[in-house]
Amino acid sequence: MRTRRLRLTSLALSAACLLTACLAGCSNGSGSGDDTDVSLRMTVWSNDASQTALFDSIAAAYRKTHPDIRSITFDYLPIDNYTTALTTQIAGSNPPDMAWVLERDAPDFVSSGALTDLTPTLRKTPGYQYDDLTPAATKLWKQDGDLYAYPFSTSPFGMFYNKDLLKKAGVTSTPDQLVAAHQWTWQNAEKTAAQVVAHTDKQGLVVRDWDYKTWIELASLWRGWGADAWSADGRTCGFDTPQMRQAMTFLHDAIFTDKALPGPGETADFFAGESALTVTQISRATLLADHPFDWGIVPLPSGPAGASQVIGQAGIGVMAKGAHKQQAADFLAYFSDPANSAKLARYFPPARTSQLTTAALAKANPLFTAQQLQDVVIDGIKDGAVLPSHEDSAKIANLVQNALDPMWKAGANVDSVLAGVCKAIKPALSE
Amino acid sequence: MSDTPVTGARAGTAEPRAGSGPRAGSGRRRTLRRQDTLSGWLFVLPQTLGFLAFVLYPLIAVVYYSFHHSNVLSGVTTYAGTKNYTQLIHDPATPAVARATVLFCLGLVVINICLALLLAVLLNQRLRGTTLFRTLFFSPVVVSLVAWTITWNFLLQNNGGINSLLHVVGVHGPNWLRGDDSALVSVVVVQVFKNVGLNMVLFLAALQGVPRSLLEAAEIDGAGAWRRFRSVVLPMISPTTLLTTIVTVSGSLQVFAQIQILTGGGPDNHTNVLVYFFYQQAFDNHDFGYGSAVAVVLFAIILVLTAIQWRLRRKWVFHES
16 A cells, blocks of 8 residues: 555656646746737846836736736846846746846847847837937947837936035035036046045945946046047957046046045945945936935036046847747837836936927926936936947956956056056957 | 555565466566566656756756857857867966966865864863854854855955954954955855854764774873874774865865855956856856856866865775775
């Protein structure tokens, strides 16, 4: 009796095992393969509850008129390893139907054929107003005139400042006053930050998300000197140019001589009141919704080369390996139509010319004044340039990070380190 | 009488039942044997399927990919011959990765084994409070690796807990995770504290198995404490030393989460060990072919090191038989 029971148990276990293996093997990650019962999935790097609620509400409205769509889910992946997680899903034959793509990965995703051409679907969607999309916003996501991702967020960088902390440190000219006096320069920003460090127990200036690793965030600084990581065609290294050397020497002195920025291994969160100034995208303003302190925002300071604004961008693409490409493209057309674009503008500055007005943005962004929206958002998008990107961005990012590491210590030879960066990335740039 | 079917072994020795001839008995035995064989296969089937799907298939796939260029985004895979291996030899990062791997492995194995043995010897004494200390030293083993590493990450920051403590006694601590050498030392120490308890327990068990008669005989012969430890205890626990060394060496070559959380392979590749380098190439840079070649080399290194240790055991491991 016991043997028979054991046999039955082992048979049941084996059957369960086979069934699990079959289910795992047969699953396409997108739910049913039946086009009348479709589950769509989009990967995102935001887990902000209010943003997720907005996405869900748009998806719910779409499903009311599209009974063939059983569900639309927004799959959160942390930004730190977002692209790695996304490409792992693609490699593992479990791609999402739609994905947010960072601007730095755009050339790689577009040129490799990972995304589908959205132009036919967006053009034929009634009321979409395809020609309303600004050429500057779509440039990065186009190939041979076709659009491979919708630039749902074109977010300028700005400098947030903590008025309370500046007052406590005895700062007499606040950033908005310096802007008005045409003295809003990196030198003055650095002096302000150093004064806060000297007179309070808080930090001065934080380049958010950089943390001595994500060097691409430093573009907000070095472009004030007219420097860039590489040439426009991506073939020539820009780290050893005189402009870059001056910018990086300024940064190095600000960190290790004036202590205006937190040193390596030191953390300070502006939005928790731990620093006086921070360079980051305006979409982070949601973190100040509860008004933890009196704050303001101004455009990025000027450098020797003048004012140079920087834009971070994210696109939504339909994955070429997705199981329901047309349904995903149709949903994306709805998600980014004029009405929904206006709703999304609350968090993500739109790519539509008609919506880039102070009045339109003010409706969606109650945290900002009209002047801030004009100076930082509208002018920033109009005059700004997108962060550096490259077809081999991930590999180059690692190489630059390793080569820049020796700079982040007192007494480092900036020129020599920057020459080393170019030596490290030149083979990858010329591939 | 129970109706439980007899096993094959019992069937072979059982008397034929009344009314059944030799041919019928032999047929039943064959049927029973077939059923037993089927049962055996069914029992091992889940494990076998798991092994095929999650061990053997990935192993073969990694070797296959190591001879190909694979673009994850486009899904195109092309034959590359030995180019990925050649690339590894000529990669400018290879010397730094090799250095970090060797130093990390050596540091971890030496410190871990020595400290585990020392702790085991101390806690093997009949002193008060040893149970508490055994628990304290073993508890990190059962703590989540990621939680443990994140906690240490906070402690090792420039303005973190360790430097704050040092500041109290007037010492200006280094920037642990950013210094070229201190970063590697920090990762080794974090890993040692995490796992030393496991080796300590193994050594403790081995020490308690050393016959007291041998120690007493050595003492009567005039051997001091160090001589007894060197000539009696160490040989007697050498099988455990072999086991812990093999496990620690192979474990040190597979350390990943600590590097990922604490240093990300930096600064300037000083903590970029081979397994992390593999991850960077395959998953960060989307170069599965090159990453697979690194993984195959890592597999070969572990295999060779384990084989060497297994061969050397004849020279230093004591077996009573």
